[in-house]
Amino acid sequence: MSVQIQSRSKKTIGSWQGSDQDLKFEPGEILETLRDLSKDCFLIDYQDKIAVANSGRFLTGNDLENSHPVAAVSLAISPSDFGDEGFTTTHGIKSAYMAGSMANAISGIELVTSLGKAGFLASYGSGGVAPEKLLDAITAIKNNLPDGPYAFNLIHSPNEPVMEQKAVDLFLEHKVKTVEASAFLRLTPTVVQYRAAGLAADGSGNISINNKIIAKLSRPEVALHFLNPAPEKILAQLVEEGKITAQQAQLAGKVPMADDITVEADSGGHTDNRPLVGLLPSITALRNEIQENNKYPERVRIGAGGGISTPASVLAAFSMGAAYVVTGSVNQGCTEAGTSNQVKLALAQAAAPDVMMAPSADMFEMGVKVQVLKRGTMFPMRSQKLYETYLKYDSINDINPVERQELEQKIFQNDLDSIWQECVKFFSERDPSQLKKAENNPKRKMALIFRWYLGLATHWGIHGIPERVMDYQIWCGPSMGAFNDWARSTDLEAAENRHVVEIADQLMMGAAYQYRLNQLAIQGLQVPTTWERHLGFN
Ligand SMILES: Cc1cc2nc3c(=O)[nH]c(=O)nc-3n(C[C@H](O)[C@H](O)[C@H](O)COP(=O)(O)O)c2cc1C
Numbered sequence: 001m002s003v004q005i006q007s008r009s010k011k012t013i014g015s016w017q018g019s020d021q022d023l024k025f026e027p028g029e030i031l032e033t034l035r036d037l038s039k040d041c042f043l044i045d046y047q048d049k050i051a052v053a054n055s056g057r058f059l060t061g062n063d064l065e066n067s068h069p070v071a072a073v074s075l076a077i078s079p080s081d082f083g084d085e086g087f088t089t090t091h092g093i094k095s096a097y098m099a100g101s102m103a104n105a106i107s108g109i110e111l112v113t114s115l116g117k118a119g120f121l122a123s124y125g126s127g128g129v130a131p132e133k134l135l136d137a138i139t140a141i142k143n144n145l146p147d148g149p150y151a152f153n154l155i156h157s158p159n160e161p162v163m164e165q166k167a168v169d170l171f172l173e174h175k176v177k178t179v180e181a182s183a184f185l186r187l188t189p190t191v192v193q194y195r196a197a198g199l200a201a202d203g204s205g206n207i208s209i210n211n212k213i214i215a216k217l218s219r220p221e222v223a224l225h226f227l228n229p230a231p232e233k234i235l236a237q238l239v240e241e242g243k244i245t246a247q248q249a250q251l252a253g254k255v256p257m258a259d260d261i262t263v264e265a266d267s268g269g270h271t272d273n274r275p276l277v278g279l280l281p282s283i284t285a286l287r288n289e290i291q292e293n294n295k296y297p298e299r300v301r302i303g304a305g306g307g308i309s310t311p312a313s314v315l316a317a318f319s320m321g322a323a324y325v326v327t328g329s330v331n332q333g334c335t336e337a338g339t340s341n342q343v344k345l346a347l348a349q350a351a352a353p354d355v356m357m358a359p360s361a362d363m364f365e366m367g368v369k370v371q372v373l374k375r376g377t378m379f380p381m382r383s384q385k386l387y388e389t390y391l392k393y394d395s396i397n398d399i400n401p402v403e404r405q406e407l408e409q410k411i412f413q414n415d416l417d418s419i420w421q422e423c424v425k426f427f428s429e430r431d432p433s434q435l436k437k438a439e440n441n442p443k444r445k446m447a448l449i450f451r452w453y454l455g456l457a458t459h460w461g462i463h464g465i466p467e468r469v470m471d472y473q474i475w476c477g478p479s480m481g482a483f484n485d486w487a488r489s490t491d492l493e494a495a496e497n498r499h500v501v502e503i504a505d506q507l508m509m510g511a512a513y514q515y516r517l518n519q520l521a522i523q524g525l526q527v528p529t530t531w532e533r534h535l536g537f538n
Contacts, residue, residue: 009524018056311510340464
């Protein structure tokens with residue numbers, strides 16, 4: 001195996017002038033020089049070998065006096081060069097990287113604080129978190145990161161609109177300035193209220209947007225809602241209810257609903273399994289069209305998420321024009337994530353094909369699915385069985401007795417009537433309207449019972465309940481397997497060594513290094529395969 005750089009084109013693009021003593025010939029020194037991304041790098045054709053220098057100067061023209069021919073040049077690059085500067089300045093972060101929300105506080109106080117202190121944006125996973133706990137998290141994160149950066153998830157809950165409203169009430173009361181809005185299919189009054197309530201006009205007619213929205217979505221028709229200003233009808237209703245002022249409603253008609261849109265491709269959790277390479281250009285084109293019509297002073301930035309977990313995928317997203325990148329699955333496997341060690345160990349073992357779609361707890365009745373880990377758990381099969389039963393029958397009393405017994409023994413480990421009593425207890429505290437709706441609707445009651453299993457399956461995983469190991473619901477995308485492949489036989493292979501900040505740094509630095517290698521490749525130079533992994537930075 002060659003440990004030298006191979007020149008495939010033998011082209012010369014100019015000349016290098018400098019001290020011959022600064023030229024590196026040994027493979028180890030060459031690699032070290034290439035990895036120093038803070039300096040321009042010159043690859044010099046020296047007596048049929050490639051030598052490298054990061055000092056001296058590059059001149060156009062060949063055969064100049066006291067010079068050597070240059071085969072390739074790679075300019076200095078930093079992770080902060082990637083993406084849209086507007087994203088980093090708006091959110092006060094060091095580079096265009098964000099850790100997306102993970103429900104049930106899997107992206108919790110520790111994860112958000114660690115990344116925030118290192119200058120990265122992370123979003124607290126408010127989905128499934130009770131209002132009292134959400135308030136505690138807001139207080140703690142604001143205390144840990146008084147000047148940010150941080151965001152909170154505003155997740156659309158079609159079955160629990162009360163929870164969505166309570167979250168917005170808390171965000172407004174406690175001045176949470178950035179939300180990651182997700183799972184919306186259309187705009188609700190709550191998300192519009194959040195946006196509009198943060199608008200103000202300064203003396204010179206500029207609109208200041210104090211409540212920032214990073215909308216995460218996968219479909220152009222949903223993107224349209226966030227690229228455009230809020231609908232007048234919802235704004236008028238909010239004014240009437242006294243939730244925003246008439247002036248805020250008027251300003252809301254002039255600004256887009258979101259500052260940033262994360263285009264989410266095949267990911268862990270809710271996903272349409274679409275490939276990023278197709279989706280990102282489509283939604284970027286839509287943004288361009290709307291920007292041309294609406295001429296906002298600042299265009300809505302389009303970022304990319306889903307499937308991003310290696311330096312190559314980070315670079316691919318930026319190469320397609322992403323304003324920023326969002327990771328998810330890979331952070332769940334880190335020590336800072338709010339889940340059990342059992343889950344983290346399972347994630348560290350996952351290969352890319354070890355994931356599949358399974359019914360989602362929050363939108364079970366609508367047939368919505370989420371991407372989960374299938375290795376080591378029966379959850380995907382069991383939850384699918386429940387969904388099929390839900391479609392087949394109108395009430396738990398109609399379920400064929402043999403089938404019912406099987407469900408009770410294998411899945412619920414209890415009889416369905418007792419499970420219903422647990423649902424009554426749960427919803428009486430959390431959202432009694434759910435019980436009211438189920439009162440005279442046996443199909444709805446059945447849905448709530450089945451959702452008991454789907455909801456708890458997540459908690460069994462988070463708390464590492466040993467008796468329920470075969471029922472763990474672990475949201476996870478194929479990006480987890482890609483990360484594991486990339487991290488194999490390095491320090492990051494072991495679950496206990498995975499930390500969100502180091503991974504963010506490695507992915508961004510690695511993307512910059514990969515960019516350098518790509519530049520060399522375009523100029524006809526190929527490095528040995530063993531040099532392709534960048535690990536060793538920091
Ligand atoms: C365990 C887990 C929980 C998630 N929960 C949420 C959530 O509550 N709200 C949300 O907007 N996105 C959620 N996501 C999506 C992530 O924020 C992120 O967009 C996605 O994971 C990126 O794709 P990847 O998994 O391929 O990295 C979740 C993802 C995972 C893996």
